[in-house]
Amino acid sequence: MTMDTIFLAAANPAAGEFAREFGFNAKLIFAQILNFGILAFLLYRFAIKPIAATLDERQQKIADGLQYAEEMKAQLAAATRERDEKIKEAAADAQRILTESREQSKEMIEKKTQEAAAQAEAIIRKATEATEQERKKMLSDVRQEVARLVVATSSKVLSRDLSDAEKSTFSESAAKELANN
Amino acid sequence: MKRDKKITQLAKKLVELSKDNGVVTEAKVSEVLAGLKQAKHRHHLTVLKSFLGYLRREVALQTAVVATPGALSAAALKEIEANYTKIYGRPISAVTTQDTSLIAGVRVRVGDDVYDASVAGRLQRLAENVH
Numbered sequence: 001m002t003m004d005t006i007f008l009a010a011a012n013p014a015a016g017e018f019a020r021e022f023g024f025n026a027k028l029i030f031a032q033i034l035n036f037g038i039l040a041f042l043l044y045r046f047a048i049k050p051i052a053a054t055l056d057e058r059q060q061k062i063a064d065g066l067q068y069a070e071e072m073k074a075q076l077a078a079a080t081r082e083r084d085e086k087i088k089e090a091a092a093d094a095q096r097i098l099t100e101s102r103e104q105s106k107e108m109i110e111k112k113t114q115e116a117a118a119q120a121e122a123i124i125r126k127a128t129e130a131t132e133q134e135r136k137k138m139l140s141d142v143r144q145e146v147a148r149l150v151v152a153t154s155s156k157v158l159s160r161d162l163s164d165a166e167k168s169t170f171s172e173s174a175a176k177e178l179a180n181n
Numbered sequence: 182m183k184r185d186k187k188i189t190q191l192a193k194k195l196v197e198l199s200k201d202n203g204v205v206t207e208a209k210v211s212e213v214l215a216g217l218k219q220a221k222h223r224h225h226l227t228v229l230k231s232f233l234g235y236l237r238r239e240v241a242l243q244t245a246v247v248a249t250p251g252a253l254s255a256a257a258l259k260e261i262e263a264n265y266t267k268i269y270g271r272p273i274s275a276v277t278t279q280d281t282s283l284i285a286g287v288r289v290r291v292g293d294d295v296y297d298a299s300v301a302g303r304l305q306r307l308a309e310n311v312h
Contacts, residue, residue: 144308144311147308147311148308150307151305151307155300159281162284164251167284168251170285171249171250171251171257172257174286174299175249175257175298176257177298178261178264178298179260179261180264
């Protein structure tokens with residue numbers, strides 16, 4: 001039997017007998033309903049509502065936590081992507097630096113080789129020039145010495161071998177030469 | 182400084198007075214010296230020294246010193262005098278000096294100019310041209 005049937009029986013006077021047979025008391029029911037309402041209100045006010053608030057708060061915290069976790073997850077993913085990108089960039093930079101270093105070292109080796117060749121060439125050229133100058137100086141010294149010896153010898157020979165008459169004749173000729181200049 | 186300039190000018194003037202027809206002669210120099218002695222110049226010693234210096238220079242310019250190891254004929258000397266008189270445009274007189282180091286030939290010096298036609302000079306030039 002449902003409650004609707006009971007209420008209909010209570011409302012219907014004809015059914016009052018029926019209700020009494022079953023111990024139905026309207027005041028008691030009302031009082032019980034009132035008590036239940038008060039109890040329900042008190043329960044709702046002091047138990048269910050705080051609990052609900054606590055549950056909502058916890059639910060909110062859980063939602064916040066989940067959201068935070070999602071955000072953290074997203075941030076982690078972003079950080080991971082960023083890290084991967086940076087690693088890639090670093091790898092690219094390292095490769096570029098390595099390539100540049102190789103090129104630079106290659107250029108430096110070529111430059112140093114060229115410099116060494118130029119220095120060697122300069123040293124050889126200087127040595128050749130010094131040798132040539134030394135040879136010329138030696139040749140000049142020899143010529144000077146030979147000329148000095150020739151002049152000295154010629155002077156001695158001419159002084160000794162030329163007679164006074166020959167010297168006089170030469171002097172007269174030289175005087176005429178100067179006089180006719 | 183001013184006094185030196187005046188003395189120099191006086192010495193040069195005395196040299197000009199010592200010339201006869203553009204040639205410094207002993208007679209003229211004697212006259213100048215006599216006049217200077219009579220004038221009793223205040224700085225006569227300085228004037229005389231300056232006069233001597235300019236006189237030597239003038240005589241050197243008028244003299245062809247002919248160096249030769251032996252004797253040279255008078256005709257050759259005359260020819261030299263005539264030639265250098267013509268070249269320098271002033272009377273040049275030749276004097277001879279003996280220099281055996283020349284071996285043979287002559288070397289003429291007129292003032293600061295030297296004309297060499299000696300054997301020693303030619304050998305020296307030959308040696309210089311070798312190197």
